[in-house]
Amino acid sequence: LAKTTQPISMDSYEGQEVNITCSHNNIATNDYITWYQQFPSQGPRFIIQGYKTKVTNEVASLFIPADRKSSTLSLPRVSLSDTAVYYCLVGANDYKLSFGAGTTVTVRA
Amino acid sequence: DSGVTQTPKHLITATGQRVTLRCSPRSGDLSVYWYQQSLDQGLQFLIQYYNGEERAKGNILERFSAQQFPDLHSELNLSSLELGDSALYFCASRSQGEGETQYFGPGTRLLVL
Numbered sequence: 001l002a003k004t005t006q007p008i009s010m011d012s013y014e015g016q017e018v019n020i021t022c023s024h025n026n027i028a029t030n031d032y033i034t035w036y037q038q039f040p041s042q043g044p045r046f047i048i049q050g051y052k053t054k055v056t057n058e059v060a061s062l063f064i065p066a067d068r069k070s071s072t073l074s075l076p077r078v079s080l081s082d083t084a085v086y087y088c089l090v091g092a093n094d095y096k097l098s099f100g101a102g103t104t105v106t107v108r109a
Numbered sequence: 110d111s112g113v114t115q116t117p118k119h120l121i122t123a124t125g126q127r128v129t130l131r132c133s134p135r136s137g138d139l140s141v142y143w144y145q146q147s148l149d150q151g152l153q154f155l156i157q158y159y160n161g162e163e164r165a166k167g168n169i170l171e172r173f174s175a176q177q178f179p180d181l182h183s184e185l186n187l188s189s190l191e192l193g194d195s196a197l198y199f200c201a202s203r204s205q206g207e208g209e210t211q212y213f214g215p216g217t218r219l220l221v222l
Contacts, residue, residue, distance in 0.1 A: 034210065043111065043199045043213030044152065087152075097142070097201075097211060099152040 004088045009104040018075040020103050022088030025069050030092040033064060033071045038085045038102070047086075048073070075105075083107045112136065113202050113214035121220045127188040130217045134181055134202030140164070141183040142203070142211060143175055147196040158183055190221045 005023040012018045024033070032051055036044035048055055050062040050071070061074040075082055085102040112135035122128055134141050143155040154167035158177035169175075172190075177183040187194060197218050201211040 041197065041216070041218070043113075043201070043216050044211075045111070046210045046212065049210060097144075097152070097154060099144075099154075101151055 004090055004100055006086075006088050006100070006103045008101060009106070011106050011108065012078055013108050014079055015077050018078050018082070018105055018107075020073045020075075020086055020088070020105070021070055022073070023070045024088070024090045027068050027090050028092065031068075031090050032092055033062065033068075034089045034091075035060070035062065035073045036087045036089065036099075038087065044087060044099070078105075078107045080107050080109060111212040111214060113200060113212050115198075115200050115214035115217050117217060118215065119218050119220075121222065122190060123222055124190055124192060126190050126221075127186065128190065128219065130185040130187070130198050130200075130219075132183045132185070132200030132202075132214060134183070134200075135204065135212055138202035138204045138212075139181065140203040141177055141181070142201040143169075143183070143185050144199045144201065144213075145196050146199065146216075147193075150196075152199065155185070187219070192221050195219055195221045 034049040035047045037047050038044040048060050048062045052064050055062045063072045085104050087099050087102040114133045116131045139160045142157045144152045146152045155169040156175050157165040161177050172188050175185045197216045199213050199216045201213045203211045
């Protein structure tokens with residue numbers, strides 16, 4: 001499993017864009033990059049997944065540079081309800097998920 | 110709602126006891142994963158089953174065991190419980206053809222007194 005490094009915490013204000021960068025220098029050719037969101041006492045929830053370039057859905061965007069050694073999760077116009085822990089994971093094909101400490105995002109009014 | 114169900118939602122028991130946690134994966138998902146999340150700890154992968162067979166093992170204690178039944182539901186058995194086993198236990202399921210996404214259940218909160 002490729003090891004990932006992401007910031008421990010980030011603070012933001014409502015309406016701002018939050019960008020969380022994850023480093024994964026040892027990413028393998030067939031690895032996907034997946035982000036999960038977790039609220040206290042709830043199971044992680046899938047946000048977005050990508051392999052290369054840019055992926056966008058109704059919740060977030062994921063930017064992956066050509067070398068794939070990092071990725072950036074972008075949360076547009078955050079609200080108080082986006083306060084959560086965000087996990088970056090890298091792996092492929094039925095891998096067991098290895099969650100690190102994640103990034104605690106705190107959105108303030 | 111992820112489609113993964115777990116029972117019970119809460120469980121309070123005493124040290125030395127044995128409990129069983131149950132998980133029903135999303136309809137059609139063959140893979141079931143179990144995770145433990147202690148207070149202020151990250152999610153720790155315990156074990157994975159695929160179509161009834163053990164596929165991968167993580168940091169699962171010998172006092173813990175799991176199985177997946179023909180109807181694909183899974184049970185996690187925790188025995189000789191210790192105070193440190195108090196945690197949230199999550200089950201997740203995954204289907205082929207959806208990339209590497211796992212869908213997590215709401216969890217079972219276990220409190221060992």
